[in-house]
Amino acid sequence: MIAKKLLFFLLALGLLTTVDSLAQNGDQGVAQAVEKLRKLMIDPDKAGLEAIASDRLSYGHSSGKIEDKAAFVEALTSGASDFKSIELTDQTITVVDNTALVRHKLTGETIDKGNTGQVKIGVLLVWVKQKNDWKLLARQAVKVQ
Known part of the structure; x- marks a missing residue:
């Protein structure tokens, strides 16, 4: 009887460790995708942006403007949206099945028609x-103080 209880305990412990490990790996994969997106927004690459964004992307700006995937990629690669630096803070990641919610504060330096500016938003x-890759499906930004 003691052997059965010990075996059950060890199996349960192993299962919990595996579930925790999978959750952490999911968080790490999402964090890596967020960092890749941050770098692509500073140094845009059309192929990279198209690869990281879902074909059904809905990209909302703090101004209320909403872009689809094509407009999002075009804005960054054309320089219409030009980030010189981006810093992300207070990031949280919640993974549920094949969906992840990421919240963070974004501060950065922009250049708009030759004029430098600062941005501070909640995202x-x-x-x-999709398959083995995390794809950006939606983004919404709001202005913060």
Whole structure:
């Protein structure tokens, strides 16, 4: 009887460790995708942006403007949206099945028609796992103080 209880305990412990490990790996994969997006927004690459964004992307700006995937990629690669630096803070990641919610604060330096500016926004990103890659499905930004 003691052997059965010990075996059950060890199996349960192993299962919990595996579930925790999978959750952490999911968080790490999402964090890596967020960092890749941050770098692509500073140094845009059309192929990279198209690869990281879902074909059904809905990209909301703090101004209320909403872009689809094509407009999002065009704005960054054309320089219409030009980030010189981006810093992300207070990031949280919640993974549920094949969907991840990421919230963070974004501060950065922009250049708009030759004029430098500062941006400080709160961001919600929605990522979906397609095959083995995290794809950005939605983004909404709001102005913060």
